[in-house]
Amino acid sequence: MIQINGLKKQYRSGETVVQALRGVDLEIQNGEFLSIAGPSGSGKTTLLNLIGCLDIADEGSIHIDSVDIAEKTRKELALLRREKIGFVFQSFNLIPVLTAYENASFPLSLLGVTEKELHERTVKIMQEVGLEEMMHRKPAELSGGQQQRVAIARALIKSPDIVLADEPTANLDSETGQDILDLMEVLNAKHNTTFIFSTHDQMVMDFAHRLVRLHDGLIHSDELTRRAAGGTKVGSRG
Ligand SMILES: Nc1ncnc2c1ncn2[C@@H]1O[C@H](COP(=O)(O)OP(=O)(O)OP(=O)(O)O)[C@@H](O)[C@H]1O
Ligand SMILES: [Mg+2]
Numbered sequence: 001m002i003q004i005n006g007l008k009k010q011y012r013s014g015e016t017v018v019q020a021l022r023g024v025d026l027e028i029q030n031g032e033f034l035s036i037a038g039p040s041g042s043g044k045t046t047l048l049n050l051i052g053c054l055d056i057a058d059e060g061s062i063h064i065d066s067v068d069i070a071e072k073t074r075k076e077l078a079l080l081r082r083e084k085i086g087f088v089f090q091s092f093n094l095i096p097v098l099t100a101y102e103n104a105s106f107p108l109s110l111l112g113v114t115e116k117e118l119h120e121r122t123v124k125i126m127q128e129v130g131l132e133e134m135m136h137r138k139p140a141e142l143s144g145g146q147q148q149r150v151a152i153a154r155a156l157i158k159s160p161d162i163v164l165a166d167e168p169t170a171n172l173d174s175e176t177g178q179d180i181l182d183l184m185e186v187l188n189a190k191h192n193t194t195f196i197f198s199t200h201d202q203m204v205m206d207f208a209h210r211l212v213r214l215h216d217g218l219i220h221s222d223e224l225t226r227r228a229a230g231g232t233k234v235g236s237r238g
Helices: 044-051 074-084 100-109 115-128 144-156 174-191 202-207
Strands: 002-013 016-028 033-037 059-064 085-088 162-166 194-199 210-215 218-224
Touching (some): 002 044, 016 044, 033 044, 033 202, 074 085, 100 115, 144 174, 194 202
16 A cells, blocks of 8 residues: 655756645555546656655655655665566666567566576566567567557566556557556456556546546545446447
Protein backbone atom coordinates (compact mmCIF):
# COMPACT_ATOMS: atom_id res chain seq x y z
CA MET A 1 0.00 0.00 0.00
CA ILE A 2 1.11 3.54 -0.75
CA GLN A 3 0.09 6.29 1.65
CA ILE A 4 0.72 9.89 0.72
CA ASN A 5 0.08 12.74 3.13
CA GLY A 6 0.36 16.47 2.63
CA LEU A 7 2.90 16.08 -0.15
CA LYS A 8 4.48 19.32 -1.37
CA LYS A 9 7.19 19.88 -3.91
CA GLN A 10 8.54 23.07 -5.37
CA TYR A 11 11.15 23.69 -8.03
CA ARG A 12 13.42 26.65 -8.14
CA SER A 13 15.07 27.95 -11.24
CA GLY A 14 16.87 31.20 -10.56
CA GLU A 15 14.43 33.68 -9.06
CA THR A 16 11.36 31.70 -10.00
CA VAL A 17 9.73 29.20 -7.67
CA VAL A 18 7.18 26.77 -9.06
CA GLN A 19 4.81 24.99 -6.68
CA ALA A 20 4.50 21.67 -8.50
CA LEU A 21 2.61 19.86 -5.70
CA ARG A 22 0.74 21.90 -3.11
CA GLY A 23 -0.46 19.30 -0.60
CA VAL A 24 -1.44 15.93 -2.03
CA ASP A 25 -3.16 13.25 0.05
CA LEU A 26 -3.66 9.88 -1.58
CA GLU A 27 -3.93 6.26 -0.53
CA ILE A 28 -3.33 3.53 -3.11
CA GLN A 29 -4.09 -0.12 -2.34
CA ASN A 30 -2.13 -3.06 -3.71
CA GLY A 31 -3.34 -4.18 -7.11
CA GLU A 32 -4.99 -0.91 -8.16
CA PHE A 33 -5.09 0.15 -11.82
CA LEU A 34 -4.98 3.87 -11.35
CA SER A 35 -4.52 6.83 -13.62
CA ILE A 36 -3.11 10.18 -12.54
CA ALA A 37 -4.65 12.59 -15.02
CA GLY A 38 -4.37 16.28 -15.52
CA PRO A 39 -3.25 18.98 -17.90
CA SER A 40 0.35 19.72 -18.72
CA GLY A 41 2.12 21.18 -15.70
CA SER A 42 -0.40 19.87 -13.18
CA GLY A 43 2.24 17.82 -11.33
CA LYS A 44 1.80 14.27 -12.68
CA THR A 45 5.46 13.55 -13.38
CA THR A 46 6.48 15.19 -10.11
CA LEU A 47 4.10 12.94 -8.19
CA LEU A 48 5.25 9.78 -9.99
CA ASN A 49 8.90 10.68 -9.43
CA LEU A 50 8.27 11.11 -5.71
CA ILE A 51 6.38 7.81 -5.44
CA GLY A 52 9.19 6.15 -7.40
CA CYS A 53 11.78 7.50 -4.95
CA LEU A 54 13.51 9.31 -7.80
CA ASP A 55 13.13 12.67 -6.08
CA ILE A 56 12.52 13.97 -2.57
CA ALA A 57 9.50 15.94 -1.34
CA ASP A 58 9.79 19.27 0.47
CA GLU A 59 6.94 18.53 2.86
CA GLY A 60 4.60 15.67 3.64
CA SER A 61 5.27 11.97 3.56
CA ILE A 62 5.07 8.84 1.45
CA HIS A 63 4.78 5.46 3.11
CA ILE A 64 5.27 2.34 1.01
CA ASP A 65 4.07 -0.72 2.89
CA SER A 66 4.08 1.31 6.10
CA VAL A 67 7.70 2.40 5.67
CA ASP A 68 8.36 6.13 5.53
CA ILE A 69 10.62 6.53 2.52
CA ALA A 70 12.05 9.78 3.93
CA GLU A 71 13.73 7.73 6.63
CA LYS A 72 15.66 5.61 4.18
CA THR A 73 19.22 6.21 3.09
CA ARG A 74 20.03 6.69 -0.60
CA LYS A 75 21.29 3.14 -0.70
CA GLU A 76 18.13 1.74 0.90
CA LEU A 77 16.02 3.74 -1.55
CA ALA A 78 17.96 2.33 -4.48
CA LEU A 79 17.31 -1.15 -3.13
CA LEU A 80 13.61 -0.44 -2.61
CA ARG A 81 13.35 0.85 -6.19
CA ARG A 82 15.21 -2.14 -7.52
CA GLU A 83 13.04 -4.67 -5.69
CA LYS A 84 9.59 -3.13 -5.55
CA ILE A 85 9.17 -0.67 -8.38
CA GLY A 86 9.18 -0.97 -12.15
CA PHE A 87 9.24 2.05 -14.46
CA VAL A 88 7.76 2.57 -17.92
CA PHE A 89 8.53 5.81 -19.76
CA GLN A 90 6.86 7.80 -22.48
CA SER A 91 9.85 7.39 -24.79
CA PHE A 92 10.45 3.68 -23.99
CA ASN A 93 14.08 4.28 -22.91
CA LEU A 94 15.43 0.98 -24.22
CA ILE A 95 19.13 0.43 -24.67
CA PRO A 96 19.63 0.49 -28.46
CA VAL A 97 22.58 -1.90 -28.66
CA LEU A 98 20.82 -4.62 -26.66
CA THR A 99 18.19 -6.97 -28.04
CA ALA A 100 14.62 -6.99 -26.71
CA TYR A 101 15.53 -10.07 -24.68
CA GLU A 102 18.60 -8.38 -23.21
CA ASN A 103 16.72 -5.19 -22.43
CA ALA A 104 13.98 -7.07 -20.62
CA SER A 105 16.34 -9.31 -18.66
CA PHE A 106 18.70 -6.51 -17.63
CA PRO A 107 17.11 -5.52 -14.26
CA LEU A 108 16.90 -9.16 -13.22
CA SER A 109 20.51 -9.83 -14.20
CA LEU A 110 21.50 -7.21 -11.59
CA LEU A 111 19.83 -9.22 -8.85
CA GLY A 112 22.21 -12.13 -9.16
CA VAL A 113 19.86 -14.93 -10.19
CA THR A 114 21.22 -18.02 -11.93
CA GLU A 115 21.61 -18.11 -15.73
CA LYS A 116 18.86 -20.69 -15.93
CA GLU A 117 16.38 -18.68 -13.90
CA LEU A 118 17.27 -15.53 -15.83
CA HIS A 119 16.57 -17.28 -19.11
CA GLU A 120 13.33 -18.90 -17.99
CA ARG A 121 11.90 -15.73 -16.52
CA THR A 122 12.90 -13.63 -19.52
CA VAL A 123 11.32 -16.03 -22.01
CA LYS A 124 8.18 -16.18 -19.88
CA ILE A 125 7.80 -12.42 -19.67
CA MET A 126 8.50 -12.04 -23.41
CA GLN A 127 5.68 -14.54 -24.00
CA GLU A 128 3.38 -12.59 -21.70
CA VAL A 129 3.91 -9.36 -23.62
CA GLY A 130 3.53 -11.22 -26.93
CA LEU A 131 7.08 -10.75 -28.21
CA GLU A 132 8.48 -14.25 -28.01
CA GLU A 133 9.08 -14.34 -31.76
CA MET A 134 10.89 -11.00 -31.82
CA MET A 135 12.97 -11.17 -28.70
CA HIS A 136 16.29 -11.22 -30.52
CA ARG A 137 15.62 -8.00 -32.40
CA LYS A 138 17.11 -4.68 -31.41
CA PRO A 139 14.76 -1.80 -30.47
CA ALA A 140 15.26 -0.10 -33.86
CA GLU A 141 13.87 -3.23 -35.53
CA LEU A 142 10.62 -3.00 -33.53
CA SER A 143 7.56 -0.75 -33.83
CA GLY A 144 6.79 1.79 -31.11
CA GLY A 145 4.14 -0.45 -29.59
CA GLN A 146 6.51 -3.42 -29.62
CA GLN A 147 9.22 -1.31 -27.99
CA GLN A 148 6.80 -0.28 -25.25
CA ARG A 149 5.99 -3.98 -24.72
CA VAL A 150 9.69 -4.62 -24.19
CA ALA A 151 9.73 -1.75 -21.68
CA ILE A 152 6.76 -3.30 -19.88
CA ALA A 153 8.53 -6.67 -19.82
CA ARG A 154 11.60 -4.93 -18.38
CA ALA A 155 9.45 -3.23 -15.73
CA LEU A 156 7.76 -6.48 -14.73
CA ILE A 157 10.59 -8.97 -14.86
CA LYS A 158 11.49 -8.58 -11.21
CA SER A 159 7.82 -9.04 -10.22
CA PRO A 160 7.66 -5.59 -8.65
CA ASP A 161 4.75 -4.57 -6.42
CA ILE A 162 4.31 -1.30 -8.27
CA VAL A 163 4.70 -0.21 -11.90
CA LEU A 164 4.89 3.53 -12.51
CA ALA A 165 4.22 4.59 -16.08
CA ASP A 166 4.55 8.25 -17.05
CA GLU A 167 2.38 8.79 -20.14
CA PRO A 168 3.15 5.31 -21.48
CA THR A 169 1.04 5.72 -24.61
CA ALA A 170 1.88 9.33 -25.49
CA ASN A 171 4.23 8.33 -28.32
CA LEU A 172 1.90 5.70 -29.77
CA ASP A 173 -1.06 5.95 -32.13
CA SER A 174 -4.38 5.46 -30.41
CA GLU A 175 -4.90 1.84 -31.47
CA THR A 176 -1.42 0.78 -30.36
CA GLY A 177 -1.95 2.76 -27.16
CA GLN A 178 -5.11 0.78 -26.46
CA ASP A 179 -3.24 -2.48 -27.03
CA ILE A 180 -0.63 -1.40 -24.49
CA LEU A 181 -3.35 -0.50 -21.97
CA ASP A 182 -5.08 -3.82 -22.59
CA LEU A 183 -1.78 -5.57 -21.91
CA MET A 184 -1.19 -3.56 -18.74
CA GLU A 185 -4.70 -4.39 -17.54
CA VAL A 186 -4.20 -8.12 -18.16
CA LEU A 187 -0.87 -8.08 -16.32
CA ASN A 188 -2.42 -6.09 -13.46
CA ALA A 189 -5.13 -8.70 -13.02
CA LYS A 190 -2.77 -11.63 -13.44
CA HIS A 191 0.04 -10.55 -11.11
CA ASN A 192 -1.88 -8.15 -8.84
CA THR A 193 0.81 -5.58 -9.62
CA THR A 194 -0.25 -2.03 -8.80
CA PHE A 195 -0.20 0.09 -11.97
CA ILE A 196 -0.08 3.87 -11.72
CA PHE A 197 -0.05 5.62 -15.07
CA SER A 198 -0.22 9.30 -15.88
CA THR A 199 -1.97 10.82 -18.85
CA HIS A 200 -3.80 13.80 -20.25
CA ASP A 201 -5.56 11.66 -22.84
CA GLN A 202 -9.25 10.85 -22.28
CA MET A 203 -8.92 7.44 -23.96
CA VAL A 204 -6.26 6.44 -21.44
CA MET A 205 -8.32 7.76 -18.52
CA ASP A 206 -11.21 5.60 -19.71
CA PHE A 207 -9.05 2.51 -19.17
CA ALA A 208 -8.32 3.28 -15.53
CA HIS A 209 -10.22 1.60 -12.74
CA ARG A 210 -9.61 4.60 -10.55
CA LEU A 211 -9.07 8.10 -11.85
CA VAL A 212 -7.25 10.74 -9.82
CA ARG A 213 -7.31 14.17 -11.43
CA LEU A 214 -4.60 16.66 -10.58
CA HIS A 215 -5.02 20.34 -11.12
CA ASP A 216 -2.32 22.85 -10.40
CA GLY A 217 -0.58 20.60 -7.88
CA LEU A 218 -3.70 19.54 -6.00
CA ILE A 219 -6.09 16.60 -6.29
CA HIS A 220 -9.17 17.85 -8.04
CA SER A 221 -11.17 14.60 -8.02
CA ASP A 222 -10.65 10.96 -7.14
CA GLU A 223 -13.15 8.35 -8.26
CA LEU A 224 -13.62 4.73 -9.20
CA THR A 225 -14.54 4.42 -12.86
CA ARG A 226 -17.08 2.24 -14.56
CA ARG A 227 -14.21 0.01 -15.56
CA ALA A 228 -13.44 -0.85 -11.93
CA ALA A 229 -13.89 -4.51 -10.95
CA GLY A 230 -17.37 -5.68 -11.79
CA GLY A 231 -18.19 -2.53 -13.74
CA THR A 232 -18.94 -2.16 -17.41
CA LYS A 233 -15.86 -2.42 -19.52
CA VAL A 234 -16.13 0.86 -21.36
CA GLY A 235 -13.73 1.54 -24.16
CA SER A 236 -12.80 -2.11 -24.56
CA ARG A 237 -12.57 -3.31 -28.10
CA GLY A 238 -13.73 -6.62 -29.55
N1 LIG B 1 13.08 20.43 -12.93
C1 LIG B 1 12.18 21.42 -12.88
N2 LIG B 1 12.56 22.70 -12.68
C2 LIG B 1 11.66 23.71 -12.62
N3 LIG B 1 10.32 23.52 -12.77
C3 LIG B 1 9.89 22.28 -12.97
C4 LIG B 1 10.78 21.16 -13.06
N4 LIG B 1 10.06 20.04 -13.29
C5 LIG B 1 8.79 20.44 -13.34
N5 LIG B 1 8.67 21.78 -13.16
C6 LIG B 1 7.42 22.54 -13.11
O1 LIG B 1 6.57 21.95 -12.14
C7 LIG B 1 5.22 21.91 -12.59
C8 LIG B 1 4.74 20.45 -12.63
O2 LIG B 1 5.50 19.76 -13.60
P1 LIG B 1 5.25 18.23 -13.97
O3 LIG B 1 6.34 17.83 -14.89
O4 LIG B 1 5.08 17.44 -12.72
O5 LIG B 1 3.85 18.33 -14.74
P2 LIG B 1 3.10 17.23 -15.63
O6 LIG B 1 1.69 17.18 -15.11
O7 LIG B 1 3.87 15.97 -15.63
O8 LIG B 1 3.09 17.91 -17.07
P3 LIG B 1 3.16 17.21 -18.54
O9 LIG B 1 1.77 16.71 -18.84
O10 LIG B 1 3.53 18.36 -19.43
O11 LIG B 1 4.19 16.13 -18.50
C9 LIG B 1 5.22 22.60 -13.96
O12 LIG B 1 4.84 23.93 -13.76
C10 LIG B 1 6.66 22.50 -14.40
O13 LIG B 1 6.99 23.58 -15.24
MG1 LIG C 1 4.81 14.88 -17.15
